Amino acid sequence: MIGVKSIVGTPIATRVHAQGEGVEEINAGHLRAFVERIERLHEERKALAEDISEIYAELKGAGFDPKVVREVIKYRAKDPDKRSEEETLLELYLSALRQA
Amino acid sequence: MIGVKSIVGTPIATRVHAQGEGVEEINAGHLRAFVERIERLHEERKALAEDISEIYAELKGAGFDPKVVREVIKYRAKDPDKRSEEETLLELYLSALRQA
Amino acid sequence: MIGVKSIVGTPIATRVHAQGEGVEEINAGHLRAFVERIERLHEERKALAEDISEIYAELKGAGFDPKVVREVIKYRAKDPDKRSEEETLLELYLSALRQA
Amino acid sequence: MIGVKSIVGTPIATRVHAQGEGVEEINAGHLRAFVERIERLHEERKALAEDISEIYAELKGAGFDPKVVREVIKYRAKDPDKRSEEETLLELYLSALRQA
DNA sequence: TAAGCATTGTCACCCC
DNA sequence: GGGGTGACAATGCTTA
Numbered sequence: 021m022i023g024v025k026s027i028v029g030t031p032i033a034t035r036v037h038a039q040g041e042g043v044e045e046i047n048a049g050h051l052r053a054f055v056e057r058i059e060r061l062h063e064e065r066k067a068l069a070e071d072i073s074e075i076y077a078e079l080k081g082a083g084f085d086p087k088v089v090r091e092v093i094k095y096r097a098k099d100p101d102k103r104s105e106e107e108t109l110l111e112l113y114l115s116a117l118r119q120a
Numbered sequence: 121m122i123g124v125k126s127i128v129g130t131p132i133a134t135r136v137h138a139q140g141e142g143v144e145e146i147n148a149g150h151l152r153a154f155v156e157r158i159e160r161l162h163e164e165r166k167a168l169a170e171d172i173s174e175i176y177a178e179l180k181g182a183g184f185d186p187k188v189v190r191e192v193i194k195y196r197a198k199d200p201d202k203r204s205e206e207e208t209l210l211e212l213y214l215s216a217l218r219q220a
Numbered sequence: 221m222i223g224v225k226s227i228v229g230t231p232i233a234t235r236v237h238a239q240g241e242g243v244e245e246i247n248a249g250h251l252r253a254f255v256e257r258i259e260r261l262h263e264e265r266k267a268l269a270e271d272i273s274e275i276y277a278e279l280k281g282a283g284f285d286p287k288v289v290r291e292v293i294k295y296r297a298k299d300p301d302k303r304s305e306e307e308t309l310l311e312l313y314l315s316a317l318r319q320a
Numbered sequence: 321m322i323g324v325k326s327i328v329g330t331p332i333a334t335r336v337h338a339q340g341e342g343v344e345e346i347n348a349g350h351l352r353a354f355v356e357r358i359e360r361l362h363e364e365r366k367a368l369a370e371d372i373s374e375i376y377a378e379l380k381g382a383g384f385d386p387k388v389v390r391e392v393i394k395y396r397a398k399d400p401d402k403r404s405e406e407e408t409l410l411e412l413y414l415s416a417l418r419q420a
Numbered sequence: 421t422a423a424g425c426a427t428t429g430t431c432a433c434c435c436c
Numbered sequence: 437g438g439g440g441t442g443a444c445a446a447t448g449c450t451t452a
Contacts, residue, residue, distance in 0.1 A: 048216055051216050051217060051384060051389075054375060054389065055217070055396070057375055058372060059397075061371055062393070065365060065372075068364055068368065069441095075361070082354075089355065095310070109288045110291050113284075113288055114292060116152075117152055151284060151289075157275055158293055159297075161268055161272050162272075165272075169265070169445090172262075175254060176446095184254065189251075189258075192255060192412075192417075193258055193259065193262070195409055195410070195413060209391050212392070213395060213396075248416050248419050255417070269432085287433095290433080316351050319348060320352035387438095
């Protein structure tokens, strides 16, 4: 997937390595900055996922069914028009199957 | 899947039912055929999963560690060119970031 | 995760390596047999997955909505009791939210 | 809407719904609070995902290959101890299977 | 020791 | 088509 060819064709970040020290330093620094920003965001996202898991645990402890709450969340997230459209189609298919 | 119950008895599915029998019949039959083929495949897949589980049980009974064997399987599965790809990436990563 | 420690503790398959040739041969052969059986099953499973994808493509070409057909499959797969139970709970939760 | 009969037998959070106003209010409120907290977290996560996308766009604009950077991120993410783990597994695998 | 539970890993689906 | 996300299943742990 990441063959030599594609690396050769990758413009600045890699070619830079063969260039002068000054420019190279700047580009590698840029790459590092990008990578670290992304990794930071990844960490935040992971923390968020853990928070969500905690809420489901809480919620379960309070007697609610986590599975159904997930369905509720999905239900509310859907666009109302699309939702009824899909439900109508589903019903149509099911009724078709009953009489097929 | 959501709110199917409340949809049962809604107009469209029955309106369709009041339309031309021929076309409707054909489509319902097609739908049923598709659905049943998929369900059949699902069953086969499930049977396969059970077979795999059985082998792991056997294997465990023979004194092998199922967890380790799972890793072996994974290792062999991604072996083809992934490994060299990762090594290439390592070169790329090292040459670009170690100097940042 | 699969540290040296856990491998040392893995009974036959690994200890065998330090044992006499005869027994070792047999166990390695067993391991290979297990691994190959599992890999074979994995391949069959993959083939099955592809078959299913093909059917969805066909079905889409015939004018059915693949997404909705997936819902139909899931709907039929569920145990009727569990299904109505969940739907009831979902309805209950939604009605609770409307008035909260 | 939902018959009393279907509510009877459901766990605490739902039985409550058929009880006095006070308790019911509290539980519906709890459910709403849980749901809204989750939805809020979902939004934050979505915002994060957009931030990440933006960085990849920036990065691409700066001449880096987004695909390669993704691989770098993945590589660094699993680096900690996975690598040595895989090497250990390799030893195990080779010593056990090469002679089968 | 069995059984429920929590966690993890794996898998399929969806969106981009 | 590829990456991200969510659901599901298997495993190990903990408790009764």
